[in-house]
Amino acid sequence: MISLIPLMIERVGVVLIVAFLLAQMKSFRKVIDQSQTVKEKMILVVIFGLFGVMSNYTGIKIHPNSITENSWLIAIEPDSAIANTRIMGITIGSMLGGPVVGVGIGLIAGLHRYLMGGFTATACAISAILAGGIAGYVGMVRKRRGTITAPFAVMMGIIMEITQMGLILIVTKPFDIAWNLVKVIGIPMIIINGLGMLLFMIIIQNILREREKTRALQTSKAFYIADQTLPFFRKGLNPESCQRVAELMLELTDADAIAITNAEGVLAHVGSASDHHKPTLGFSTELTKKVLKEGTVLMARSREEILCQNERCPLRAAVVLPLRLHDRTVGTLKLYFNNPSQLTEVERELAEGLANLFSTQLELGEAEQQSKLLKDAEVKALQAQIHPHFLFNAINTISVLCRTNPEKARKLLLELSHFFRSNLQGARQMLISLEKEIEHVKAYLSLEQARFPDRYEVDWSIEEGLENQLLPPFVLQPLVENSIRHAFSKMKRGEVKVEVSADDVHLCIQVRDNGHGISADKLQVLGKETVVSTHGTGTALVNIKERLYGIYGKEATFRIKSEEEKGTSIQIKIPLKQTGGYSSYDEGIYS
Structure with missing residues (x-):
């Protein structure tokens, strides 16, 4: 019995070497995964069934009175038996594949x-089928509750081997011969098959751990790339954003070239x-056209499949993935490789994950843009509405001056015209120059000062060189108007700076006044929501704050400071952005 153990270890070693070699194959690694298709289950049946066959061939022949060391068994005499590792392969394959796979292997x-x-x-044949069915069922139940651990697999192997020994005693006649055989092979086969199960499971667990590690690294890499590219895809599929995304992907992936297209080129x-390979209208490859048409992932592993017209083109492999927006394929992401062997399954899965994330980013970008457009439309509807009292008061003032001071009335009409024109133009633009905004405020002030010539004084302090800086329209004018209308009631004279x-x-913009100030309870909500007041509701301040944060996000600040009977100060900070003409912020998802 003791002399059988070293021989059995040799046989287990042969099986484990084959298992290790199989573990290096992608196809084997794939079928070991937790969820198998019918095809993969059939592959499991064949692979582990062949393990059982190999164990039979490499078994050790047992005669009634001796053990024969042999290299390869073809047939066994009627009075002989074999000691082998057959149960090990059957049990492992069955636990991985389930009862149907187990019966097939058995x-x-x-x-x-x-x-x-x-x-x-006969006893060994019955035990093989029985072990396959039982181990498959137990493995299926175990996987539903968790994972199959190495100790659990070892225990199952030992139980199945003990079951085989029991069947030999029950089925084989005469009993005394069966008993003598079990005494010789029972303990060595139970020990060695248990050891083989442990080592085999370690190999399989390493496969699963490596696959999980690869997936985790891919996921982490994909999310990192997606995080880096999000600011650019928010602006949609345009040459500038796609250029930056492609540069980032080239740096962060193993691809030799990255290309991004929309539906036109x-x-x-x-x-x-x-x-x-330059940005251009149209496509030189049928591969891209097919992906745009069918919305499926396509791969090329030769220069002929890529269909580049340049004979010296180094690109030899590519994976082309659809970029989707609301179930429409609006573009493609292409990863090129100089060597076809670089286009591995890992690279393909990473590319697919990135394409899905990029598609989601495009949808989020469009949703964000639509939200901005909706908010902008609401704001512009408010901006286009001129305060009726201001209009009536301005007309009344001008009508009086037509008799007393025609020249001044003419100037005020021009200022009113300018005010109207600025109001309408501002309602159509997202950003205007500081110079235009100041002109709009001064047109308003000239009309108000005509009505109350000595009521207030406005002091301007504008740093030189800022005339072309951009800001949202109707930011300054409502702040100055608030000071004039609300800060100086019942005061003989006020100052606005x-x-x-x-x-x-x-x-940096600051509007200060020396008016009545704002009470602490109202100051807490002013600019955040409308307030109940006989002098106003604070809607203009809410409007300004929402527009600033809607356009600039966290880069904008809006602060109100006030003390009763000392005055109010409103401070605004927005990012510097200068241009020579009209600018529209985030013109659209596509360019």
Whole structure:
């Protein structure tokens, strides 16, 4: 019995070497995964059935009175039996695949063992099928509750081997011969098969851990790339954003070139072959056209499939993925490789994950843009509405001056015209120059000062060189109007100071007055929501704050400071952005 153990260890070693070699194959790694298709279950049946066959061939022949060391068994004499590792492969394959797979493995290994002969052939064949069915069912139940651990697999292997020994005693006649055989092979086969199960499961667990590690790394990499590219995809599929996304992907993936297209042409191509693969209208490859038409992932593993017209093009493999927006394919993401062997399953899965994330980013960008457009439409509807009292008061003032001071009435009409024109133009633009905004405020002030010539004084402090800085329209005018209408009631004279300056990154605006100030309870909600007041509701301040945060996000600040009987100060900071003409913020998802 003791002399059988070293021989059994050798046989287990042969099986484990084969298992290790199989573990290096992608197809084997795939079928080991937790969820198998019918095809993969059939592959499991064949693979582990062949393990059982190999165990039969490498078994150790047991005569009634001796153990024969042999290298390869073809047939067994009627009075002989074999000690082997057949139960090990059957049990592992069955636990991985379930009861149907287990019975299939047991049938292959058991039928082969029966055809080899020997006085235990029938018992061994029955035990093989029985072990497959039981181990498959137990493994299926175990996987539903958790995972199959190495200790659990070892325990199942030992139980199945003990079951085989019991069947040999029950089925094989005469009993004394069966008993003598079990005494010789029972303990060595139980120990060695248990050890083999442990080592085999370690190999399988390493496969699963490596696959999980690869998936985790891919997921982490995909999310990192998605996080880096999100600010650009928010602006949609346009040449500038796609160029930056392609550059980031080239840096963060193993691809030799990255290209991004919309439905009309190539928007960006960076990396290898960029000397002749250039952004252009239309497509040079049928591969891209097919992906746009069918919305499916396509791969190329030769220069002929890529269909580049340049004979010196180094690109030899590609994976082309659809970029989708609301179930429409609006573009493609293309990863190119100089060597077809670089286009691995890992690279393909990473590319698919990125394409899905990029599609989601495009949808979020469009939703964000639509939200901004909706808010802007609401704001512009408010901006287009001129305060009726202001209009009536201005007309009445001008009508009086037509008799007393015609020249001044003429100037005020021009200012009213300018005010109207600025109001309408501002309602159509997202950003205007500081110079235009100041002109709008001064037109308003000239009309108000005509009515109350000595009521207030406005002091301007504008830093030089800021005339072309951009800001949302109707930011200054409502702040100055608030000071004039609400800060100086019952006061003989008030002062308003408008200061505009810049630091390294911000345009800074401050409007201060020496009016009545605001009570602490109202100050807490002012600018956040409308308030109940006989002098106003604070809607203009809410409007300004929402527009600033809607356009600039966290880069904008809006602060109100006030003390009763000392005055109020409103401070605004927005990012510096200068241009020579009209600008529209985030013109659209597509360019």
